[in-house]
Amino acid sequence: MARVQGFTTRASIFALCLAVLSACAGRPEGVLIPQQVRTANTSKVDVLVATTRRPAETPGVLFSGERGKGAQVTEISISIPPDAKRKIGQVQWPSRLPADPAKEFATISVTPLTPQSAHGWLGQNLTKSRRVLVFVHGFNNRYEDAVYRFAQIVHDSKADVAPVLFTWPSRGSIFAYNYDRESTNYSRDALEDMLRRLAKDPKVGEVTIMAHSMGSWLTVEALRQMAIRDGRVAPKIQNVILASPDLDVDVFANQFSALGPQHPRFTLFVSRDDRALSLSRRISGNIDRLGQVDPTMEPYRTEFEKAGIVVLDLTALKTGDQLNHGKFAESPEVVKLIGNRLIAGQTVTDSEVGLGDRLGAVALGTAQTVGGVASVAVSTPISVFDPATRRSYGEQVQRLGTAVGNTVTTAAGQ
Incomplete structure (x- = not known):
């Protein structure tokens, strides 16, 4: 039996590697080298990027997957092709450099910032909503992966926010799971400090944090630390969105409890066919991962209801993601929900996910x-579990x- 389980695990890792390698095939190195060529009808997304990575020596890479000393901040502007030339939910990586802005993502500018100039950037980029969206990426992400993916999410969601990316030291390798996990622990204090600075800025009205995969562990840990130090999570941090959270369900229960009664609103994106989380479950003691649970089944149904956590089940949703691990970013419907409703802390019900007036649909996605x-x-690709409704x-x-x-x-x- 042990041999069969070992073979199954190795086969899963091999399949995962093939999917990751095929996704990365054809990407040139150095996509963050700025180019000034722009094309009509392109869009520009300006992102403030804070990182605990070590600077890289290779031009256009900027930061490696190794751990740096302290956090560094950079402003990066990304050009995104016209909507008519691209599929919403996808990052159009350059096939060669320089990129073709008419059909590919391209880097326009890269500006290192001091803490003081970073404060000034925030003042210049806050919209009338005074909202900040902080994105924390997941496992197996290089620096440029996180930058381009977040720019895509901001653009496609049309979120009315100042976008801030926190990127931690991931080696961008499927074989570096344990290193990446320890890197999230290494980065907890830096993320907590950044969130506290944002919350204390009088210009900022509210903060939403969106974390993916292993970044969910880092996010909830940073919030837990803040609650322990300060007695509560900063009031301006109002919404937390965890997409495909790679979190042990038992550990999350304890983390959530430590946040206290005055915690932010939590929304989860889960998918039972998430292949990346299936592998994570195998190598983590076969304990359910938060991003793979069925919110309609016990004990999760009752626990989510008691905690007031909204869950969007994307299991039936089909995207081009071979691992079913990035549906939140690749589905046009989901990124619109993020931009139009979730960041503003609004309730998402069946009418927002394409069910119209069919009253037979309920938040649990069951027949009535x-x-x-x-x-x-x-039958709907997105089922909503909302205890409040x-x-x-x-x-x-x-x-x-x-x-x-x-x-x-x-x-x-x-």
């Missing part, structure tokens, strides 16, 4: 029996069932 007369089965859905369905039942009874009497 209406008044014992009709059963409505719902479950009751209102149930009441609506119950009222509809009563109305249908009364109609049937009346008709039978006639």
Whole structure:
């Protein structure tokens, strides 16, 4: 049995490697070398990037996957091709350098900043909403991966925010899982410090944190530390979005409890077919990963309801991601939800994910029996588990069932 399990694990790693290598194939090195050529109808995204990585010696790489001394800050401007030339949800990597801005992402400028000039950047880039979106990437990400992916998310979501990226030392290798995990621990203090600085800035109105994969561990740990040091998470940090969180469910329960009663709103993106999290589960003692649970099943259903955590189940959603680990960024519907509703802390219900007025749909994504007369089965690529709206859905369905039942009874009497 042990040999079979070992073979299965090696086979999973091999399949994962093939998927990662095919995704990285054809990317030139040095995409962050600035170029001044721009094309009509392109868009520009300015990102403030803070990192705990060590500077790289290779031009256009900027920062390596090794650990640096202290945090460094850089402003990077990215050109994004016209929407007519690209698929929403995808990063169009250059096939060669210099990039073709008409159809590929391109770096326009790279400006190292001091803490003082970084403070000035924030003042210049805050919108009327005064919102800041902080993105924390996941496992197996190079510096340029994180920069280009975040620029894509900001552009495609049309989020009304000042975008801030926190990138930690990941070696960008499928074989460096343990190193990457320790690098998140190495970066906890730096992320906590950055979040505290943002929250204390009088120009900032509110902060949303969006973390992917292993970056979720780093994010929740930093918030846990802040709550322990300060007695609570800074009030301006109002929303936390965890996409495909690579988190042990038992550990997350303890982390969440440590945040105290005055914690931010939490939204999770989960997918039971996430191949990357399946491998993570195998090498982490076969404990469920938070990003792979079924929110309709116990004990998760009750625990999410008690905690007030909203869960968007993307299992049925199909994208071009071979690992099903990046659906949150590659689905046009999901990135629009992020930009239009989640960052503003608004409730997401079935009407926002394409279910329209079909009242048979409920937040748990299950079929409903209406008044014992009709059963409505719902098929949707995104199911929403929202404890706050479950009751209102149930009441609506119950009222509809009563109305249908009364109609049937009346008709039978006639």
